[in-house]
Amino acid sequence: MTKLADLILAANNEGQEESSDDEEISEEVNEDMCEVHYVQWIDSASLTSPWSSPQDIADLEPAIVHTVGFLVNETNDFITLVSSVTDDAAGGDVTIPKVSIKDRRVV
Numbered sequence: 115m116t117k118l119a120d121l122i123l124a125a126n127n128e129g130q131e132e133s134s135d136d137e138e139i140s141e142e143v144n145e146d147m148c149e150v151h152y153v154q155w156i157d158s159a160s161l162t163s164p165w166s167s168p169q170d171i172a173d174l175e176p177a178i179v180h181t182v183g184f185l186v187n188e189t190n191d192f193i194t195l196v197s198s199v200t201d202d203a204a205g206g207d208v209t210i211p212k213v214s215i216k217d218r219r220v221v
Contacts (some may be wrong), residue, residue, distance in 0.1 A: 119150060132160060149185045154178065154217040155210050179194065193218075 157177045161170060185196030186204060190212070197206030 151185050151193070152217075152219045152221045153181045153183075153193070153195065153210060153215055155181065155214045156186050156216060159216070162169065178216070181209070181210070 157179045159174055159177045161174060181195060183197050184199055185193060186196050187194040192209050192211050194207060196204040196207045
């Protein structure tokens with residue numbers, strides 16, 4: 115796991131105290147979007163230049179991505195997370211195929 119992912123997980127574990135503000139927020143947010151997940155997954159990669167050397171192409175590896183977000187949908191094949199939610203909308207969505215997931219935790 116990267117240092118950034120470690121920091122995100124540590125920060126979430128430190129702030130577990132409940133407050134009246136937290137209670138008000140949790141009542142406003144759709145119940146289906148209250149679970150926050152950390153996901154480490156493998157993403158496709160490509161070179162950005164139109165022409166590349168055979169060695170540069172051969173050296174290319176998939177990207178390891180670390181995503182944290184609210185779980186809004188899950189099927190047998192994929193999960194969908196969003197980074198922001200309001201009373202009636204969500205943004206910053208990403209749908210990740212489960213075959214790409216290397217690590218997943220509720221945070």
